[in-house]
Amino acid sequence: MGFSRYALGLIGATAVAAGVSIGVSQAVEDRHVMVVRVIDGDTIEVDEDGQTVVVRLMNVDTPETRHPDEPVGCLGPEATKFLEQLLPAGTGVELRTDTVELDRYGRTVAGVFLTDTLINAEIARAGFGRAVTYDGQDDYFDEVAAAEAAARDAAVGGWHPTLECSPVTQVATVADDLDAAEAAAAAVAAEVDVEDTLEVDAVIALQEAAEALAETLNESSRLDNTMRASSWMFRDGDAVIASRETLARHHNEAVTSYAELLDVRDDAAAVIEEQQLAERQRQVDAIVNGWWDDFETRHAALLREEAEAAAAAEEAARQAAAEEDEQQSYDDSSEGASGNDSYDSGDGQSGGGGGPGYTGNRCYNPGGKTYRPC
Secondary structure, three states: OOHHHHOOOHHHHHHHHHOOOOOOOOOOEEEEEEEEEEEEOOEEEEEEOOEEEEEEEOOEEOOOOOOOOOOOOOOHHHHHHHHHHHOOOOOEEEEEEEEEEEOOOOOEEEEEEEOOEEHHHHHHHOOOOEEOOEOOEOOOHHHHHHHHHHHHHHOOHHHOOOOOOOHHHHHHHHHHHHHHHHHHHHHHHHOOOOOOOOOHHHHHHHHHHHHHHHHHHHHHHHHHHHHHHOOOOOOOHHHHHHHHHHHHHHHHHHHHHHHHHHHHHHHHHHHHHHHHHHHHHHHHHHHHHHHHHHHHHHHHHHHHHHHHHHHHHHHHHHHHHHHHHHHHHHHHHHHHHOOOOEEEOOOOOEOHHHOOOOOOOEEEOOOOOEEEEO
């Protein structure tokens, strides 16, 4: 996000340039030092008579950027950048300290002044910090609190209503994402009728919708964990609690939808499996029936061949018997004719060398009554 959107640097820089006094309390001790570097939004490192001193700005707290157990806070880097603009390296400042000079981390706790401008308050005025007290140190609390109220009224920095990185805004975004994922999952589920024939693509679509919804649920859980682990300093506690309750409601509704979607997916998968089993059974039946039909065809052909062979054999036997009967009749007729046959001499007279007692070859004349030797 651009710094101009939240007036980064402009408010504080203007106040510093104008040398505006904000009426701070009388300090115990004044120390003139030079800025070496900015560590984060509320901590600087200075040089004091050749000694390096870490200074924690009193009564102001900015989002974390270096906490070992917390993620980088929303606007934490921007707060650091803002302080770098106010106090570039080499800037001379004045430290005004409380009666308790060091905190538990060994840092000097002080009001940091540039001329007569309290930098602690300017951080809050730009919307990058809130008024706090630690160890009873409250010398500049009122000034910082007044600057914080001005930032809240101006809706700058962390008080901007649509700040993208704030948990409140993120809750609204994730809640919308959950609703959209639920609607998409419901639309996919509505296309599936487990009482009808299904395609594998239907189960794939259900699985993809479930995965998308699960990812959004994971995003919701991550946001909730972040809100548990770190406080959001620019919203009242009630607002954060309400946001978490909103997130929990949408999350739980999405969990229910996710479970229902998985049920539809499993039912559809079971239908697909039944269909596949039925199809495989149909294929097996078709193969078996094909084999049986082929067997019956071959068996019928074999029976026909056997019947035809038997009929042919019977016909051959019948013909053989008929021929045998015909030959027998012929033989019988030949024997009957041998005692009455007469020799034909060729002149119409019987007798001659072919008369009775002739046993040579005979050539019968028409009618079979007479013959002649041949």
